[in-house]
Amino acid sequence: MSEGTMHPRSRTVRPGRIVVGILVAALLVLAGFWAGRVTMQPPAVATDLPDAEVLVDVTEQTLGRQLNLNVTVSQPRRVLAANALTGVVTSVSDTGEVAVGDELYRVAGVPVRAVQGATPFHRALGLRDRGEDVRQLQQALVALGLLPAADGTYGASTERAVKTWQKQLGIAQSGRVALGELVAVPHLPSALSLDADVIGPGVVLAGGEKVVHGNVGEPTFVLRLSQQQARLVPESATVTISYQSHEWQAVVAGTENDDVGDTLFHLRAPDGGPVCGVDCGSVSTGGEIFVRSRVQVVPPTSGPAVPVAAITTHPDGTASVLVVDAAGTRTARPVTVLGSQDGVAVVDGVAEGERVQVLAAGNAARGAGAVDPAPPASSPEPTPER
Numbered sequence: 001m002s003e004g005t006m007h008p009r010s011r012t013v014r015p016g017r018i019v020v021g022i023l024v025a026a027l028l029v030l031a032g033f034w035a036g037r038v039t040m041q042p043p044a045v046a047t048d049l050p051d052a053e054v055l056v057d058v059t060e061q062t063l064g065r066q067l068n069l070n071v072t073v074s075q076p077r078r079v080l081a082a083n084a085l086t087g088v089v090t091s092v093s094d095t096g097e098v099a100v101g102d103e104l105y106r107v108a109g110v111p112v113r114a115v116q117g118a119t120p121f122h123r124a125l126g127l128r129d130r131g132e133d134v135r136q137l138q139q140a141l142v143a144l145g146l147l148p149a150a151d152g153t154y155g156a157s158t159e160r161a162v163k164t165w166q167k168q169l170g171i172a173q174s175g176r177v178a179l180g181e182l183v184a185v186p187h188l189p190s191a192l193s194l195d196a197d198v199i200g201p202g203v204v205l206a207g208g209e210k211v212v213h214g215n216v217g218e219p220t221f222v223l224r225l226s227q228q229q230a231r232l233v234p235e236s237a238t239v240t241i242s243y244q245s246h247e248w249q250a251v252v253a254g255t256e257n258d259d260v261g262d263t264l265f266h267l268r269a270p271d272g273g274p275v276c277g278v279d280c281g282s283v284s285t286g287g288e289i290f291v292r293s294r295v296q297v298v299p300p301t302s303g304p305a306v307p308v309a310a311i312t313t314h315p316d317g318t319a320s321v322l323v324v325d326a327a328g329t330r331t332a333r334p335v336t337v338l339g340s341q342d343g344v345a346v347v348d349g350v351a352e353g354e355r356v357q358v359l360a361a362g363n364a365a366r367g368a369g370a371v372d373p374a375p376p377a378s379s380p381e382p383t384p385e386r
Contacts, residue, residue, distance in 0.1 A: 053357055053358070054357070054358040055324055055355045055356070055357055055358075056306065056307055056310060056355065056356055056357075056358055057353065057354075057355055058304045058305065058306055058350050058351065058352055058353060058354045058355070058356060059304070059305055059352060060302070060303065060304060060305070060352045061302070061303075061305035061344065061346065062300055062301070062302040062346075063298070063300065063301050063302075063305070063339050063340065063341040063344060063345075063346055064296065064298050064299060064300035064301065064339075064341070065296075065297050065298035065341060066294045066295060066296055066297065067229075067232065067233070067294070067295045067297055068292065068293070068294055068295075069223060069225070069229075069293055069295055070290040070291065070292065070293065071221050071222065071223050071239070071241055071267065071290070071291050071292075071293045072221070072222045072223075072224055072288055072289075072290060073219050073220070073221055073243075073283060073288065073289050073290070073291055074219065074220050074222070074287070074288050075215050075216070075217065075218070075219040075220070075283060076215075076216045076217060077193075077213050077214060077215055077216060077287075078213065078214065078216045079210045079212065079213055080183065080184075080185055080186075080192070080212045080213060080214040081120070081183040081184065081185075081211070081212040082207075082208055082209060082210050082211065082212075083107070083112075083180065083199070083205050083207060083208065083209040083210075083211050084179050084180030084207055084208075085107035085108070085110060085112065085178075085180040085181075085205060085207065086107070086205060086206055086207050087107045087108035087110075087204070087205065088107070088108060088202065088203070088204055088205075089105060089106070089107055089199055089200060089201055089202060089203045089204075089205060090106045090107065090108060090109055090201065091105060091106045091201060092104075092105045092194060092199060092200060092201060093105060095191075095192050095193050095194055096191060096192075097189050097190070097191055097244075097281070097282040098114050098185070098188065098189060098190060098191070098192045099114075099188055099189045100114065100115060100116055100140050100143045100144070100188050100189075101113055101114070101115070101140055101143065101144050101165075102114050103169075104183065104192070104194065104212065105194065105199060105211075107180075107205055109171065110171065110178070110180075110181060111169050111171065111181070112180065112181060112182070112183060113140075113181065113182055113183070114182075114183050114185050114188060114192065115136050115137060115139075115140040115182045115183065115184055115185070115188075116136065116139065116140065116143075116184075116185055116186070116187065116188040117132070117133070117135075117136030117139070117184040117185070117186075118184065118186055119132045119133050119136060119184060120133075120184050121133050121136075121179065121180075121181075121182045121183070121184055122179070123179055124176060124177060124178050124179045125137060125154055125176065125177040126154060126159075126175070126176040126177070127154055127155070127156075127159055127175075127176075128153075128154060128155075129153075129154040130152055130153050130154070131152065132152070133184075134152050134153065134154050134158075135150050135151075135152040136182075136184060137154075137158070137162075137177060137182065138150030138151070138152070138158055138161075140182075141158070141161045141162070141165065144165065146161040146164050146165055147161040159175040159176075160175070162175050162176070162177060163175045180207075183212055185214060186214075187281045188281065189281050189282060190214055190215065190281035190282070191214070191215060191281060191282055191283055192212060192213065192214050193212075193213045193214075194211050194212060194213070195209075195210065195211050195213065198210065198211050199211045215280075215281070215283065218274040218276075218280050219274065219275070219276055219280055219283045220266070221241065221250060221266075221267040221268075221275040221276075222264050222265065222266055222267065223239065223252075223264070223265035223267060223293070223295070224258075224262050224263075224264055224265075225262060225263050225265065226261075226262055226263075227261060227262070227263065229263075230255075230262075230263035230265075232297055233252075233265065233295055233297055234297065235252045235255065235265075236252070237251075237252060237295050237296055237297050238250070238251055238295075238296045238299075239251070239252075239267055239293050239294070239295050239296070240293060240294045240296075241267075241275060241291055241292070241293045242291065242292050242293070242294075243276075243282075243283065243291045244282065246276070246279050246282065248269070248275050248276055248277065248279070249269065249270055250267040250268060250269060250270075250275045250293075251267065251268060251269075251270050252265050252266070252267060253266045253267060253268040253272075254266045298339070298341055299339070301338050301339030301346045302346065303338055303346040303347070303348065304346065304347060304348075304350050304351060304352050304354075305344050305345065305346050305347070306321060306335075306344070306345060306347055306350065306356050307343060307344060307345075307356075307358055308340055308343050308344065308345050309343070309358045309359055310322070310356045310357060310358045310359070311335065311337065311345060311347070312332075312359075318334060319334070319335050319336070319337055319347075320332045320333055320334050320335060321333055321335055321347070321349075321350060321356045321357075322356060322357040323350060323354055323355070323356055324355045324356065324357055325355075330357060333349055333350060334349055335347040335348060335349030335350060336348040336349060
């Protein structure tokens with residue numbers, strides 16, 4: 001070989017590098033094997049079942065679930081009457097539910113009273129006057145027990161009744177009714193209010209002030225719930241509403257979602273009418289008020305109760321429990337589940353005082369709902385698999 005010939009540079013493989021490569025490959029194989037074991041291993045099953053069989057007495061219970069929620073009551077209001085008296089306000093009554101003949105306020109000692117009627121009082125009333133306003137006055141006197149009947153004519157009997165009423169009120173017994181002493185209200189009893197910005201003790205009235213306000217139309221009852229709350233309330237739920245001394249039953253007449261995502265449950269009476277029925281006149285809203293309600297989301301069910309863990313559901317849909325007598329004999333008893341709540345079920349098929357067995361952890365492999373109705377007394381030895 002001549003000096004001018006060039007030879008390629010030979011590469012020498014070091015033994016240390018070979019060892020490192022083998023170790024890395026082995027680690028990768030071991031990591032893959034470990035990952036496969038973890039991935040393929042069945043998940044652990046948590047159970048709250050007792051380690052030993054538990055016997056439970058059957059007891060009589062009532063199951064059911066209620067939610068305490070607020071119901072929004074809305075009703076528009078309007079001016080029912082303007083003041084027609086002049087002078088200083090000497091007293092103002094506490095308004096609320098007003099009945100026929102109730103006093104609203106006094107001007108210079110003269111009481112203004114509520115009378116049921118649709119015709120506004122527009123004149124002073126006395127002997128020989130006739131008309132619907134006279135009839136409304138007479139009907140109020142009849143309701144107060146001061147007049148036997150109303151005929152629309154202001155006669156001597158009406159005059160005597162008015163004097164008796166004036167005597168009871170402690171005012172002059174003129175037998176006449178001045179303009180402004182009576183306020184016509186479409187329905188009584190009804191929730192009325194006085195405008196506190198206009199009338200009060202010591203305020204001087206000149207006449208024409210819009211002071212008496214009342215309800216218009218029937219109140220609406222709405223249960224407004226968030227999406228999470230709405231999921232707890234079925235449309236078949238019944239609602240008990242409490243307001244002052246009243247208690248009304250309601251059902252869900254329809255639902256809708258508002259623009260903020262809340263669900264509105266519109267409530268009506270079971271017969272389809274207004275929730276408040278004949279008491280709607282007593283509802284004082286002034287816009288919106290909130291009243292308490294109890295929403296029955298799980299209907300009440302009464303009867304023999306057992307733990308849910310004691311019930312076995314079979315593939316055909318039937319259910320049974322293991323009844324244990326005084327001698328310790330276990331018998332599968334068919335039952336019908338009438339209702340359940342919080343781990344307890346009311347069933348038909350067992351009696352109060354009997355004892356049932358709750359599935360033990362040792363039987364968990366067969367699972368609640370897979371206990372044989374009639375377990376065999378003995379089982380053959382298992383044949384080893386090849």
